[in-house]
Amino acid sequence: MSKLPxxxxxxxxxxxxxxxxxQKKSAVMAALQFVQAEHGWLSNKDLSxxxxxxxxxxxxxxxxxxxxxxxxxxxxxxxxxxVCTNISCMLRGVDxxxxxxxxxxxxDFNELTKDxxxxxxxxxxxxxxxxxxxxxxxxxxxxxxISPEKFDVIIKExx
Amino acid sequence: MPDEIINAPVQKKLFxxxxxxxxxxxxxxxxxxISIGGYEALKKxxxxxxxxxxxxxxxxxxxxxxxxxxxxxxxxxxxxxxxxAKGEKYLVCNSxxxxxxxxxxxxxxxxxxxxxIEGMIIGAYIMDAxxxxxxxxxxxxxxxxxxxxxLNQARQAGLLGKNILNSDFSFExxxxxGYGAYICGEETALIESIEGKKGQPRFKPPFPATYGIYGKPxxxxxxxxxxxxxxxxxxxxQAFNDLGVANSGGTKIFSVSGHISNPGNYEIQMGMPFSxxxxxxxxxxxxxxxxxxIPGGPSTALVPAHTIMQATMDYDGLSKIGSSLGAGSMxxxxxxxxxxxxxxxxxxxxxEESCGQCTPCRxxxxxxxxxxxxxxxxxxxxxxxxxxxDVSQKISGRTICALGDAxxxxxxxxxxxxxxxxEYFIRHGKSMIESxxx
Ligand SMILES: Cc1cc2nc3c(=O)[nH]c(=O)nc-3n(C[C@H](O)[C@H](O)[C@H](O)COP(=O)(O)O)c2cc1C
Numbered sequence: 001m002s003k004l005p006x007x008x009x010x011x012x013x014x015x016x017x018x019x020x021x022x023q024k025k026s027a028v029m030a031a032l033q034f035v036q037a038e039h040g041w042l043s044n045k046d047l048s049x050x051x052x053x054x055x056x057x058x059x060x061x062x063x064x065x066x067x068x069x070x071x072x073x074x075x076x077x078x079x080x081x082x083v084c085t086n087i088s089c090m091l092r093g094v095d096x097x098x099x100x101x102x103x104x105x106x107x108d109f110n111e112l113t114k115d116x117x118x119x120x121x122x123x124x125x126x127x128x129x130x131x132x133x134x135x136x137x138x139x140x141x142x143x144x145x146i147s148p149e150k151f152d153v154i155i156k157e158x159x
Numbered sequence: 160m161p162d163e164i165i166n167a168p169v170q171k172k173l174f175x176x177x178x179x180x181x182x183x184x185x186x187x188x189x190x191x192x193i194s195i196g197g198y199e200a201l202k203k204x205x206x207x208x209x210x211x212x213x214x215x216x217x218x219x220x221x222x223x224x225x226x227x228x229x230x231x232x233x234x235x236x237x238x239x240x241x242x243x244a245k246g247e248k249y250l251v252c253n254s255x256x257x258x259x260x261x262x263x264x265x266x267x268x269x270x271x272x273x274x275x276i277e278g279m280i281i282g283a284y285i286m287d288a289x290x291x292x293x294x295x296x297x298x299x300x301x302x303x304x305x306x307x308x309x310l311n312q313a314r315q316a317g318l319l320g321k322n323i324l325n326s327d328f329s330f331e332x333x334x335x336x337g338y339g340a341y342i343c344g345e346e347t348a349l350i351e352s353i354e355g356k357k358g359q360p361r362f363k364p365p366f367p368a369t370y371g372i373y374g375k376p377x378x379x380x381x382x383x384x385x386x387x388x389x390x391x392x393x394x395x396x397q398a399f400n401d402l403g404v405a406n407s408g409g410t411k412i413f414s415v416s417g418h419i420s421n422p423g424n425y426e427i428q429m430g431m432p433f434s435x436x437x438x439x440x441x442x443x444x445x446x447x448x449x450x451x452x453i454p455g456g457p458s459t460a461l462v463p464a465h466t467i468m469q470a471t472m473d474y475d476g477l478s479k480i481g482s483s484l485g486a487g488s489m490x491x492x493x494x495x496x497x498x499x500x501x502x503x504x505x506x507x508x509x510x511e512e513s514c515g516q517c518t519p520c521r522x523x524x525x526x527x528x529x530x531x532x533x534x535x536x537x538x539x540x541x542x543x544x545x546x547x548x549d550v551s552q553k554i555s556g557r558t559i560c561a562l563g564d565a566x567x568x569x570x571x572x573x574x575x576x577x578x579x580x581x582e583y584f585i586r587h588g589k590s591m592i593e594s595x596x597x
Contacts, residue, residue: 018292018333020247023373025355029338060355067357067514069339070297086259087457087490088416090504124341124508125259126298129416129488130423140300 003049008034012053024054028064032071037139040080041072069124070139076119077112079158082136085122088129097133098122100148104155118155171431173439174402176410177386178426181270187305189312192273198318200392201277204284205326211285218285218388220396222408227253227344227381228458228486229561230474239368240286241376249377250288252279252385253349254295254302257341258456259508260488263412264382266424268295268302271386272309276332278385280318281392283330286378290331293382294349297338306334341512345560346379348514359516360560381486383412403429407473411487415440418447418493429473436472436489447493451576455485457505458565460572482572497592498577499584502569503531509566520563523554527570534581537588544574544581 004012011034012027019026031050036042042065051058065071072080083101085094101120105113109122128134131144143154179195180186192198204214219234240248252275256264267275279291295303310332313319321329340358342348348358350372371377387409391399400408407429413436416422420441427436433452443449449464454472460482462470470480477484492501510524527550530543551567558564574581583591 018335020373023354026353028355029336029352033336033338056355063357064355067340068297068337071338085504086508087453087501087504088260088422090501091417091490091492091496123298124339124511125257125261127256127262127265127296128299129260129262129414132416132422136298139297142299142301 004035004053005038008038009053025056025060028054028056028061029068032061032065033139036071040078040138041075043073075112075116076121077116079117079155080119080121080138082121082123082126082139084124084126084128084132084134086125088125089132089134092132094133097146097148097151101151104148104152117158171404171428171435173425174410174428175426176390176402177267177274177383177412178270178424179274179390181266186270187272187309189273189309189316192271192277196393197273197389198277198316200389201280201284201318202324204281204392205324205328211287214281214285214392217396218391221387221391221399222396222403222406223384223387223391223399224407224474225381226383226387226411226486228258228456230484233380233384236368236380237282237286237378239366240288240378241369242287244376247290247373247375248286248288249372249375250279250283250286250291251346251349251353251372251377251379252291252293252382253344253346253379254293254306254382255337255344255349256296256382256486257337257344257512258458258486258488259505260414260416260453260456260490261486262414262416263424263487265296265299265302266412267382267386268299268306272306273313274386274389275382276309276313276318278388279332280323280330281388282378282380282385284328288330288378291333292353292372293332293334294343294353295334295336297336300336303334303336310334340514341508342514342560342562345562348560349379350377357514359514360562362559404471404473404475406475407484411472411484413472413487413489415489415491417491418444418496419491420444427472430476431472433467433470433472437491440491443491443493445493447495449491450494450496451492451498453488453490453492453569454482456488457490457508457569458561459483459485460568461576462572463576495592497590498573498580499531499535499590502573503528503535505569506531506566509562509569513562513566517558517563519554519557520566523550523563524566526550527554527566531570534584539585539588541582541585543585544578547574 012031015027015030035046047061051061112119134144223233224230254264337343343352343358347361352358367377412426452467506528510528513520513524515521551570554563555567580591
């Protein structure tokens with residue numbers, strides 16, 4: 001019996017259809033994404049559950065989870081805010097936006113607010129530079145052309 | 160007609176070829192794509208049983224070069240795929256687009272996904288590939304989902320899967336995603352990633368054409384490359400070639416960002432003068448003066464304003480001025496830009512994204528970042544500029560993949576053109592540009 005909930009194993013099974021039967025490992029990126037979307041971050045137990053389900057060594061899962069920036073191996077609160085600070089965003093003022101966010105939330109990069117609601121991450125180019133500066137919340141929802149004022153409105157709406 | 164009129168260069172214009180559906184209603188739907196002649200090329204190929212070698216000739220004739228950055232001739236690359244290999248053969252679309260300032264593949268997926276799909280099916284037919292993947296940058300999650308929908312539409316229309324359009328040709332195509340690693344845009348790192356591993360580039364040879372995904376023959380091309388294919392087959396290779404200039408056939412999407420009035424994607428005929436592209440994008444923002452441009456993404460050399468104003472936007476036009484076309488990611492900087500601070504951010508990027516496999520890149524990118532950082536922190540030493548050049552030159556050409564070369568490019572070009580600003584920062588412990596504004 002798998003320790004992963006049915007809801008997740010169903011998604012992984014669908015993903016496995018993309019690859020040859022003897023290449024279950026190929027689904028590890030997607031499997032980790034599904035688990036993280038559900039739990040918010042990846043614990044050691046999550047990694048070993050994924051390893052069990054795909055029948056691959058835990059270390060192989062750990063390698064992937066630590067290599068790719070969007071996986072989180074520590075709690076990221078209810079909302080993980082990833083801000084791109086790369087060149088196109090920098091040219092359009094992301095540094096002052098980041099200062100504003102840090103003051104407003106009273107945290108630095110890679111920190112969690114006291115109420116564990118927000119976490120701030122610095123991100124590399126998201127390939128959305130015509131909407132600079134921008135941020136992504138919980139890896140999926142993109143917010144574009146953000147000013148400090150707009151940021152305040154956005155986080156007020158996040159309950 | 161007088162000679163000068165015959166020989167006068169034809170004016171190059173905006174030409175939405177890969178982004179053909181962008182301004183239509185429901186641009187991404189299969190109906191819209193069919194309404195502009197989509198999937199006709201594929202139908203003709205399958206009905207008339209056109210031979211793969213004839214199609215390959217057409218692609219060679221088109222002068223199409225890979226749009227992912229390296230500019231390798233696509234027809235030639237496709238001819239490397241072995242003809243009579245047994246078992247699976249893979250075709251991969253590289254939509255990992257992580258080069259800072261690049262967002263063109265995002266728009267092709269968002270607005271015209273079926274042209275990518277048709278391009279891949281035709282590619283599969285030519286190379287006899289059985290399975291394809293589109294590997295999409297993890298940060299653009301909506302596009303990953305919407306591409307999946309486009310695949311479903313194509314499947315329902317009998318365009319993917321077994322016996323496409325009732326022919327004896329079969330090809331299956333899937334969407335997969337990255338999760339935050341620039342290096343996975345490098346084609347062998349991408350292959351590792353599809354195999355479910357960390358994205359560390361493979362040593363070549365063997366090349367993917369002989370040993371790719373799961374050791375099977377594999378061909379990787381950029382999204383824009385695939386999206387150009389249906390047009391080429393429909394209108395002929397020569398017609399595509401004629402859209403551009405010598406050595407640069409067709410159109411190219413330029414992603415324009417930074418200090419520009421209207422950031423966005425501009426798909427133009429190759430060979431347009433830089434100044435016209437700048438005008439198309441509304442010119443430098445706030446009426447400021449242009450200082451410098453990175454024409455093709457940070458792995459292409461920075462060019463100062465007076466030089467780029469003389470250039471044309473094509474492979475030769477940009478190499479003549481000491482830079483290159485790259486992925487067409489044009490980053491515009493105005494007179495208020497501090498080159499030292501900007502280089503610091505780019506150096507951090509390469510340091511952060513080095514996969515750690517080759518020592519010169521893993522260690523060298525860290526050295527470079529720490530040196531530029533100490534200059535910005537007011538701790539710079541006069542010899543630092545020589546040290547930066549020296550370290551960069553020692554990374555370049557000494558690594559398995561081209562990330563090492565790419566990391567050296569901004570360092571060398573920023574210092575070459577703006578040495579004065581670097582020296583000022585070292586001597587005064589503050590930015591020359593910010594001091595001007597004080
Ligand atoms: C560090 C690095 C990053 C790269 N990133 C991309 C990318 O995001 N997209 C892409 O198409 N090619 C990228 N490439 C180039 C690919 O290795 C490969 O040349 C390309 O996908 C081939 O397709 P094309 O011939 O159609 O351009 C990258 C190369 C390197 C060295």
